[in-house]
Amino acid sequence: MVNERVERRLAVIMATDVVGFSRMAEADEIRTLGTMKRLQASILSPEITGRGGRVVKLMGDGSLVAFNSAVEAVDCAIALQQALASDQHQQPPDDRFLLRIGINLADVVVEGDDLLGDGVNVAARLQASAAPGGICIADAVHRQLGAKNIKTFLDGGEINLKNILRPVHVWHWAEAPAIGPSASQIAARTSIAVLPFENLNGAPDQDFFSDGITEDIIGGLARFRSLAVTAASSSFSFRGKTTDISEIGRKLGVTYLVEGNVRRAGARIRISARLIEAASGAHLWSDHYDRDLTDIFAVQDEVTRTIVSLLVGQIESADLRQALRKPATSLAAYEYFLRGQMHMRGYAPDDNRLAHAMFKEAVDRDPHFALAHSYLALSDLARHGYGNAPPEILDEALAIARKAVALDESEGGCQRLLALVHVNRREFDLAERHYRRAYLINPNDANTLVQMGGLYARRGNLAEAMEWIDEGFRLNPFPPPWYSATLGNALYILGRFDEAAAALKELPNPGAFTLARLVACHAQSGNTAAVEKIRRQLLQLKPDFSTEDFVQHGLLLEQDELRDLFRQGLLKAGLPA
Structure with a gap:
């Protein structure tokens, strides 16, 4: 040949x-x-x-x-x-x-x-x-x-x-x-480098594990497209050097640094990690993880995913604190986006309207800011009652959410929020498809895991629902209140009424639909005193409350038997049919 x-x-x-x-x-x-x-x-x-x-x-x-x-x-x-x-x-x-x-x-x-x-x-x-x-x-x-x-x-x-x-x-x-002021500010504000984790055992043949942790954290953070993550080759150039933290931050051009170490003792391993603001050297977060080395690579994967999810949450909180220090007149797209997220997480009567206004300001300043479009769609639904929104609002939210995905198909958050719009439109197959895309893009996003679990619960797939929700809570042990709403809904469908009530009580300033779920929990578990108290609150807040209206319009459930379970609880509580 x-x-x-x-x-x-x-x-x-x-x-x-x-x-x-x-x-x-x-x-x-x-x-x-x-x-x-x-x-x-x-x-x-x-x-x-x-x-x-x-x-x-x-x-x-x-x-x-x-x-x-x-x-x-x-x-x-x-x-x-x-x-x-x-x-x-x-x-x-x-x-x-x-x-x-x-x-x-x-x-x-x-x-x-x-x-x-x-x-x-x-x-x-x-x-x-x-x-x-x-x-x-x-x-x-x-x-x-x-x-x-x-x-x-x-x-x-x-x-x-x-x-x-x-x-x-x-x-x-x-x-x-x-590439305007808003985009360049995003890159500057959310830039991060992960320095090589130190091998405290000293044996060079153990560097593979500490280096593996470092590279996995870099890879995990890079899945969040709101972060500009320095490549490992640049971060590793500082291995073994006694360079000041602020100098490393300046040379790498980043706002945040992650450092940590790995110590192995017999069949146990401890991994420590810290998030540092580069300019000031302030420690924003730190934690350590002790594990058995039954499967070293499974341990590496578990700890890495937890660290990545916690880091992202801490960075978002730090960015939000910075944005809130600025007067609204000086804000660029990203600061408006952060303020919108703050209001979306709030439960004050005007939060949904304010969130929508902030996201609208963000997209007006940066029409190509994909994630801001996604949250604009969600906030539009929120201020009109989510699944109870008029058909034209549901259609408008879908168009905006699709536009966000078209702007950045690789942003898992856009896929996740498009899925959530489909949930509110009761298009459960489409919702599951986009949740799966979001998970494939970024398996470290705890929000995706919890929302996917919530969807499975709505579809009656309860065992799988709890697996996704539990993993989301593990990755984000300091979650926003809506996690508890999703968990409470799943637990009620499982028949674990007391646990469901405990989860729903985590929600601040509960509205009529939350109170309805809560009173159904207490009625199903036989807690008559709690039923009387919550029923009075519910009817005071919504005097025209109707069980059938709530079941048909307030519940985003796929199966009739799931709706019947809530109907039974509300009727047991003595609420109007």
Whole structure:
């Protein structure tokens, strides 16, 4: 057999993709395809060929283009984005054609007219990392740029790309629509580095475990797209150095640092972790975990997931405290987003309205802030009674939640909140599909686990429901009150009425529907004194309360027998049918 010679050459690869193309085609296929054809003929093809580019392949709504020059490729990308922005500026935001563009310089394999290899794959991943209307380039490309363009790109640091082993140093086009004050502030405020955990046993052959913990925490944090996480290669450069914490934070350009250590003693292991504010050196959180080494890798996975979930919660709290110190007139998109989350977690009468106003301010300042759109949809439902909202509100919330997913399909929070909108629309199959997507994107998000458990309870799959809910509580031992509402609902359906009542009592300032669930718990368990007290509260708050209205409209349950269980409890409590 004759070994065929593989032809390789250095090439600049540009990958493009239309943001939200499937959504637009589903809404109006003829208009979408017609617009795509027009833009291809009037903007894309002329700009690419005019700068020496060769279209290697078209992939539906995307393309792969080869250039001989990094300068020409970047000039072409900028010209494309500017021409598209000019062409589309009068279109409604949801109907605009926006490109994501990624550019890489690498050695590629030539196979006929096609180009293959890791260099091509990296270009595609860079495209996925670009903002809508933006350009993301590899450091190798950035080094080739001249004075005209080199200052128009912002340093994105090293990032991990899907299915690419080594982190890639990237740069983002500063004039992209989503790269404005709000986006740059998000990156600055929520940036974090995990320093290598110290092996206190001293034996070099045990470094694999402490390094594994460090890398797993980095990987777990990176799944939360609201965080900018420094790659392990940068963090590990400080191993063994006595550099001051604030200096490490400055050199890595991060706001928060995580450090910790691992100590092994016989068949036991202790893992300690700390979250530190880099500028001040203040310790925001610390904890330690003692485990048996029956299965060292299972221990590593369990502790890592717990640490990651707790870290994210602490960072969100620290960011919120910072936002609340600022007057509302000076807030940018992210601070409005944080204030909206604060009101969404609140139980004051005006919290839902205020949450909606904050999220609206966030998306007005940054129209490409995907997660803010998701919470805007949720807050719209909240202020109209969730599942009791009018059909037009339910439709509007669904449209906004879908837009959020189209803006960032890899943000697990967007998938989770789209699922929650489907729950309130009683579309349980669709809800389960999006909860599963959210979990696959980020299995460390305790909110997803608890909400998935709540969905299983609504569908009567109780054993699996409690597994998901229990794991969510384990990952987030200091949960928001709504966790207790989900748990109480599941426990009631299981017939564990006293436990359900205890969970529901965790909710501050309970409304009529919470009181209805609570009085049903007490009635089913035979606590007559509690029934009398809660029934009076409920009828005082909602004099026209009707059992049938509550069962039909206040309960998001899939099966009639589950609704009957609540009906029985309310009628036992002596409430009007």
